[in-house]
Amino acid sequence: MTLQSRFSFPLACLAGTLFSIALFAPVGYAQPVQIDKLLGKTILLFTPHPDDDTFCCAGTLALLAKRGNNIHIVIYTNDDKGSYDPEMTSERLARIRKAEEEEACRLIGIPKENIHWLQFHDGMLEYANPKDLVEEVTKIIRTFRPDVVMSIDPGSEYVRWHKTDHRMAANNTLDAIRAAEWHLYFPNQILHDGLRPWNVPTEAYFYVTPKDANYWVNIDDVVDLKLASAAAHVSQFDPAIRKYRPDWEPADLEKLKGGLRARAVKRDGHIVEAFRVSGQFNQQ
């Protein structure tokens, strides 16, 4: 949808009115883009931690990678707090988490060169300078000019409760999507970096409520890849989360995979990943 057709009316005047809701809301939801059917597109996924991308979407990402899409993962934090091991340090954990994420992505077809770390400390994203943070992510969007941005769902009708880092990443990414298309936001990026505004055509939000989900990707064919990718985050599960070890006892690994498979979202007899896909940014 072009900028022209999206903004034929003065949005500021219409915002909040029943007319604007009736006019705009159904368009983005009527026929969600079939994100798993894309070929040769650029996909930019923003994740607060190096594993949310795996848990939400590894199946979908594996399918997209097989179809020749150019997938980039942007990770807000280095995940340097999530261990109960009293011997663990933040510096060591950050190194472990980086290696685990690289392996998790490799397994589903995303090379480590496509992983971009913003390097905020775990749990501290909310205390970053909000203007700097949205500017940084706006620049990333204008640089990659993605066909699809994937991000945590901030909520379709209300601000969802998320844990720290997740709520900041959700709202910040949304704000950056908005800023990226307007040339008067962060014009320094246009003047100094040669970037141009970019109107993200499709957003695919993950960690959605059942009420908000409007698109489900069948991952039956790649569920084993997803489980292997999830298991690459060794340090985030028992027993390594309590006493770090870099590998699995076979019995522990099977127990993990069995538990994950049992908790997988199912729809019409298939294992799926749920999204809220929107082809229209909510300007209200």
Ligand SMILES: [Zn+2]
């Ligand atoms: Zn997380």
